[in-house]
Amino acid sequence: MIARLVLPLLLAVVAIDASAADRREILDRIAGDFIVPRYQALADATGEQKKVWDSFCAKPSAAGVDDLQAAFHKVADAWSSIEIVRYGPISKDFRHERLAHWPERRNAVSRALESVLRWNEEAILTPKRFAGSSVAGQGVTAMERLLTDVYKREALAVGGEWSKYCALGRAIAGSQADVSAAVLNEWIGKNGLRESLATADENTLREAVTRIATDLLAAYEFVDDLKLGAIMGPELGKSRAAMAEGRRSGRPTRIIVLNLEAMRALTRISLDTEDDQVIDALDNAIRMARDLPPQFATLADDPKRRWRLVLLRDMIWSARNLSQTTIPPALDITLGFNSLDGD
Amino acid sequence: MIGLGSAVGATLTAGAGHAADGPLYVTAVKGDDGAHAVAAFTADGVVRFKTRLPGRGHDAVRRPGTNEVIVFARRPGDWATVVDLATGQVRQVILAPKGRHFYGHGAFVTDGQLLHATENNMATGQGVIGLYDATDHYRRKGELPSFGIGPHELAPRPRAGGLVIANGGIRTHPDSGREMLNADAMEPGLAVLDPETGDCRLKADLGPDNRGLSIRHLTVARDGTTFFGCQFHGDPFDMPLLVGAMTPDGRIHFLDMPDEALAALNNYVGSVALDRSGEVVAVTSPRGGTAAFWDRASGRYLGRRPMPDVCGLAAAAAPEAFVLTSGNAGIATTQIPFESIERLGAPDLSRWVWDNHVLLT
Numbered sequence: 001m002i003a004r005l006v007l008p009l010l011l012a013v014v015a016i017d018a019s020a021a022d023r024r025e026i027l028d029r030i031a032g033d034f035i036v037p038r039y040q041a042l043a044d045a046t047g048e049q050k051k052v053w054d055s056f057c058a059k060p061s062a063a064g065v066d067d068l069q070a071a072f073h074k075v076a077d078a079w080s081s082i083e084i085v086r087y088g089p090i091s092k093d094f095r096h097e098r099l100a101h102w103p104e105r106r107n108a109v110s111r112a113l114e115s116v117l118r119w120n121e122e123a124i125l126t127p128k129r130f131a132g133s134s135v136a137g138q139g140v141t142a143m144e145r146l147l148t149d150v151y152k153r154e155a156l157a158v159g160g161e162w163s164k165y166c167a168l169g170r171a172i173a174g175s176q177a178d179v180s181a182a183v184l185n186e187w188i189g190k191n192g193l194r195e196s197l198a199t200a201d202e203n204t205l206r207e208a209v210t211r212i213a214t215d216l217l218a219a220y221e222f223v224d225d226l227k228l229g230a231i232m233g234p235e236l237g238k239s240r241a242a243m244a245e246g247r248r249s250g251r252p253t254r255i256i257v258l259n260l261e262a263m264r265a266l267t268r269i270s271l272d273t274e275d276d277q278v279i280d281a282l283d284n285a286i287r288m289a290r291d292l293p294p295q296f297a298t299l300a301d302d303p304k305r306r307w308r309l310v311l312l313r314d315m316i317w318s319a320r321n322l323s324q325t326t327i328p329p330a331l332d333i334t335l336g337f338n339s340l341d342g343d
Numbered sequence: 344m345i346g347l348g349s350a351v352g353a354t355l356t357a358g359a360g361h362a363a364d365g366p367l368y369v370t371a372v373k374g375d376d377g378a379h380a381v382a383a384f385t386a387d388g389v390v391r392f393k394t395r396l397p398g399r400g401h402d403a404v405r406r407p408g409t410n411e412v413i414v415f416a417r418r419p420g421d422w423a424t425v426v427d428l429a430t431g432q433v434r435q436v437i438l439a440p441k442g443r444h445f446y447g448h449g450a451f452v453t454d455g456q457l458l459h460a461t462e463n464n465m466a467t468g469q470g471v472i473g474l475y476d477a478t479d480h481y482r483r484k485g486e487l488p489s490f491g492i493g494p495h496e497l498a499p500r501p502r503a504g505g506l507v508i509a510n511g512g513i514r515t516h517p518d519s520g521r522e523m524l525n526a527d528a529m530e531p532g533l534a535v536l537d538p539e540t541g542d543c544r545l546k547a548d549l550g551p552d553n554r555g556l557s558i559r560h561l562t563v564a565r566d567g568t569t570f571f572g573c574q575f576h577g578d579p580f581d582m583p584l585l586v587g588a589m590t591p592d593g594r595i596h597f598l599d600m601p602d603e604a605l606a607a608l609n610n611y612v613g614s615v616a617l618d619r620s621g622e623v624v625a626v627t628s629p630r631g632g633t634a635a636f637w638d639r640a641s642g643r644y645l646g647r648r649p650m651p652d653v654c655g656l657a658a659a660a661a662p663e664a665f666v667l668t669s670g671n672a673g674i675a676t677t678q679i680p681f682e683s684i685e686r687l688g689a690p691d692l693s694r695w696v697w698d699n700h701v702l703l704t
Contacts, residue, residue: 086632091649097607105582108602135603203693206375210671211651230579243580334377334696338629338654338670342613343401343417343447343495343559343699 018332023205024198026270026331030212031187031194033269038082038262039184045071045078046177049143053173057166068169069249072147075176076140076251080258084219084266087211088193089186095179097135101142102245103226109145112137113168121167127178130171138175141245146172148248210333216266217327217340220320223259224313227252232300232309241297253296257289260316267323271330278326281319288312367391367428368666369412370655371400371698381414381426382695383704386660388674388688392431393695397422401447402496402700406477407455412704413437418495419444419463419517425481428704437481442466443473444517448496451477452506452538459506459538461494462486468514468524470494472506472536487541490534492525495559503567503591505535505544511557513576523576531558533569533589545593549573553583560615562624564639567591570598572612572626585612586626586637598624598637600644607633607647613654614700620662623679627667629654629699634667636679648677648684655701668697 018026049071056064083100090096101109112134116124123129136142146169187193197208231252233239244252264282268274289312292299299305328335367383374380374393381400382393401417403426410428421439426432439445439462446461458475470489475481489497491510500507512531514524532548549556555577563569569589575581584597585608609631616625617639624637629652636645648667655668663679666687673693675684686693 086651091632091651094607094649097603101606103580105580105606106602108606111602136606207672207693214652214671226579240580334373334375335671337373337696338613338652338699339632342611342629342654 018209020202020205022332023202023209024200026272027197027205027208027212028194029269029272030266031197034266035082035085035088036184036187036194038078038085039180039187042075042078042082043177043180043184045074046173046180049075050170050173050177053166053170057163057170060162060166069147071173072140072143072249073251075143076246076249077254077258079140080255081262084215084222084259084262085212086215086218087208089183092186094135095183098131098138098179099140099176101136101139103230103243104136104141108134108136109141110149113142113145116168116171117164121164124164124167124171125174127171127174130175131178138172140176143169143172143176144246144249206333209331210335212266213270213327213331213333214335214339216263216270217320217323217335219259219263220316220323221340223256223263224316224320227256227259228296228309228313228316231297232306232313236303236306237301239297239300241295241300244295244297247295247297250294253289253292253294256292256296257286260286260289263319267327270327276326278319278322281315281322285312285315285319288315366660367704368657368701369403369405369414369426369428369704370668370701371396371403371414371417373399373696373698375694381412381424383428383431384674384688384692386666388692390689390692394426394431394433396424397436400424400698402449403702404449404451404458405702405704406458407451409455409477411455411477412702413449413458415445415447415449415460417699418446419515419520420447421445423449423460435481437475439473440483443471443486445473446470446493446495450497450499450506452499457484457538459497461489461497461508463493463515465516468492468516470508470510472497472508487536487538488543490536490543490546491532492530493557496561498561498563498569500535500563500567500569500591501565503535504537506538507561507563507569507589508534508536509558509561509571510534511559511574513557529555529557529576531556531573533558533561533571533595535593547589547593547595549587549595555581556583556585560612562615562617564617565621568639570615570617570624570639572615574612575610579610582606582610585610586615586624586635588642596642598642598644600635600637604633604635604644604647607631607649608635609633614656616656616658616665618663618665618679619658619660623663623665625656625665627653627656629670634665634677645679646682648682650675650684654699655697657701657703666701666703668701670696670698673697 052071231244369383372382379396383391399417403414415423423437425435443462449460460473462473471486474484493511493513495511497508512529534546535544556573561571573585587597608628611630612626614627627634632651635647651672652670674687677684
């Protein structure tokens with residue numbers, strides 16, 4: 001059991017008695033300053049990635065592969081900056097699972113890609129058909145796998161097989177662009193969620209705030225326990241570096257940093273203040289995470305450096321505890337407890 | 344000890360005398376005032392009562408032939424309340440004896456006389472089944488072994504006989520809250536207790552291939568087959584099947600499902616139920632925000648539905664339909680094979696935080 005350096009809970013918790021107007025204002029802030037810009041960035045990045053794949057496949061080249069990699073990293077950055085949100089249109093049609101598939105269990109991503117590669121190219125490039133394939137083969141992790149494992153194996157072997165990999169890349173890029181555009185549109189388009197929240201009744205508003213706050217608190221568990229804890233292992237010699245999210249593309253630490261930055265931004269916007277202990281705790285955690293090497297798991301089995309990961313987890317743990325105490329009263333909500341604290 | 348005096352029993356929402364209107368769904372809930380309570384609502388989503396509890400409740404059981412429902416504290420709580428379904432009033436608070444705590448579930452076997460409650464012997468860590476005489480103010484008459492550690496849900500087996508107990512295999516102690524004290528030595532399994540003799544009629548474990556699984560919740564079909572749901576405490580990058588069946592003679596097999604549906608359960612099942620016809624098995628996963636369904640007879644996987652923070656699960660009025668409750672998305676119904684989830688009921692139902700289990704009375 002990792003020793004926890006829980007900050008003393010010397011909090012003057014500010015509780016409010018929120019009216020429907022207050023909740024509407026909070027949601028408008030969260031949507032306008034956090035959710036919509038980040039889905040816009042995701043839609044832009046996935047749209048660009050789709051174009052890059054289309055032009056690469058029209059004329060494959062070594063330089064073009066660099067463009068594919070760059071486009072992938074932009075999409076992955078955009079996704080890591082909004083993935084903590086599960087409320088809203090992202091929850092429809094298994095979209096969240098289609099954009100990300102981590103933790104990967106039973107080698108699901110590779111199996112999904114191999115399964116689709118058995119199709120003919122026309123089938124792969126039929127969006128409706130591809131959307132019905134395993135969700136594990138459609139997301140950021142799948143694209144990473146295609147650009148690393150498969151690509152390395154077939155490096156620029158421009159020929160019959162490569163054109164099939166190209167079709168798969170275009171299909172994944174197309175699916176990500178379609179999903180991202182649909183999510184954005186269902187937030188900001190006519191009759192979109194943002195518009196309906198503007199006129200929603202009090203219960204709908206309360207539920208929306210509650211769901212977003214639950215997403216925020218669930219993100220702590222996901223980042224702390226799974227993305228960091230399960231990878232570094234319970235003790236020296238028990239790390240699982242190969243399982244780290246983004247390991248193949250050198251992104252494990254970057255993902256943690258982007259997730260934490262997203263949590264900080266959502267916290268700040270929700271509380272409408274920079275002056276809060278949760279923000280301070282998250283700032284400490286972000287600083288500490290930024291100082292880690294790109295593959296943070298290299299520290300996990302090093303007796304002289306493992307403490308840096310332990311300390312990072314302690315910082316996140318502190319922010320998590322403070323959030324649980326601060327956020328529900330500040331937003332005048334009662335948080336759900338089944339997923340966070342079941343039995 | 345929790346202060347049990349004035350905190351208990353104020354019925355916050357009036358609604359007396361409605362038990363005869365049809366079945367009620369009874370469940371622990373946290374209101375928008377943050378207070379823990381037990382609430383009852385009708386099949387069409389009308390709240391009949393909401394009564395304050397001394398702390399967070401877990402499951403409830405109906406005493407056969409009466410209007411009494413017993414609501415248990417969540418583990419490791421030491422209280423259970425007897426609630427009158429007709430009025431919503433608390434009739435009595437039952438306390439676990441010194442050295443024991445409740446695990447949150449109870450059952451009656453054949454009639455409404457003896458309440459069986461899963462409990463922990465804190466000194467030894469062994470599970471016990473506390474026996475409470477409902478005809479004598481729920482006086483504790485004694486206890487029987489649960490034949491395992493960490494007993495959780497239990498249910499009588501129609502036709503097959505006996506009381507089947509999910510021994511989760513996880514040892515805890517109130518001094519350390521809910522911390523798992525035996526992570527390296529879990530021995531989960533199902534035991535069938537003969538409530539007359541106290542003997543173990545059969546015991547089935549999950550075998551060495553399923554290390555890390557904890558059986559927590561179950562339901563029993565009319566033919567005596569037990570369907571159970573597990574939580575996985577092993578390597579988070581593993582993904583074992585989580586839902587299984589035990590035949591009346593004790594053979595265990597798991598219900599298959601596609602990998603991506605299994606991944607959506609996120610290694611956690613919180614409730615198990617059968618529909619009204621007894622032909623559809625359903626489970627919920629609050630950690631995965633998913634409910635999943637199988638055909639009972641063939642074991643064929645039927646599909647899944649997303650619902651955030653879903654855990655409470657009970658048969659709906661129609662066959663092949665279920666009532667689902669959530670910590671942050673109210674109450675819904677879903678009908679097989681339709682792909683949708685329909686919201687149920689009045690605004691109160693989506694304002695409150697619904698806890699792990701819902702009982703169809």
